[in-house]
Amino acid sequence: xxxxxxxxxxxxxxxxxxxxxxxxxxxxxxxxxxxxxxxxxxxxxxxxxxxxxxxxxxxxxxxxxxxxxxxxxxxxxxxxxxxxxxxxxxxxxxxxxxxxxxxxxxxxxxxxxxxxxxxxxxxxxxx
Numbered sequence: 077x078x079x080x081x082x083x084x085x086x087x088x089x090x091x092x093x094x095x096x097x098x099x100x101x102x103x104x105x106x107x108x109x110x111x112x113x114x115x116x117x118x119x120x121x122x123x124x125x126x127x128x129x130x131x132x133x134x135x136x137x138x139x140x141x142x143x144x145x146x147x148x149x150x151x152x153x154x155x156x157x158x159x160x161x162x163x164x165x166x167x168x169x170x171x172x173x174x175x176x177x178x179x180x181x182x183x184x185x186x187x188x189x190x191x192x193x194x195x196x197x198x199x200x201x202x203x
Contacts, residue, residue, distance in 0.1 A: 095120055096175040096193065097127055097159055101202075104172045105132060107161040114165065118154065126156035133157045168200035175202065 097103060101117045115129040135155045141148035163172045173195045180192040193202040 095122055095125070095159060096177075097162065097164060098203075102165045102167065103127070103129060103162040104165055105129070105157070105161060106163050106172075108133070108157065110157075119156075120159075121156055124156070125159050127159050127162060128154050128156050129162070130154060164202065166195040166198060166200060166202060168195060168202075169198040171197055173197045 097117055097120060099117050099120055102114060103117055105111055105113050105115075110132045113132050115132045117127050118130050119128040121127065131154065133155045134152045136150045136152055139145060139148055139151045164175055165171065166173045176194045176196055177191045178194055180190050194200070195202055
């Protein structure tokens with residue numbers, strides 16, 4: 077029991093999960109009720125491994141009138157979707173693709189090297 081709790085704690089605080097989807101990326105939905113739709117990523121929720129995409133997975137919420145919103149009624153808003161259910165569309169070749177990364181070496185005085193995301197199909201840089 078103690079080992080299981082320690083393992084779960086280790087996963088929570090030392091996981092190296094890196095999201096390959098970033099805000100502003102164009103993605104294709106590959107699973108779920110909105111399969112086949114494309115949209116732009118509005119927000120990335122790294123803790124829950126979810127993304128919010130415009131005009132996809134729309135939910136309705138009843139809202140009461142207040143000072144900001146004079147009219148009440150139903151308001152539609154995009155709900156988060158699991159990042160495993162989306163795939164990035166390469167801006168260069170316009171195909172759905174997987175993403176790899178490589179180190180981009182700058183010739184500047186700063187010692188920080190940045191990673192750049194690479195399309196697996198056309199080998200073009202995504203960003």
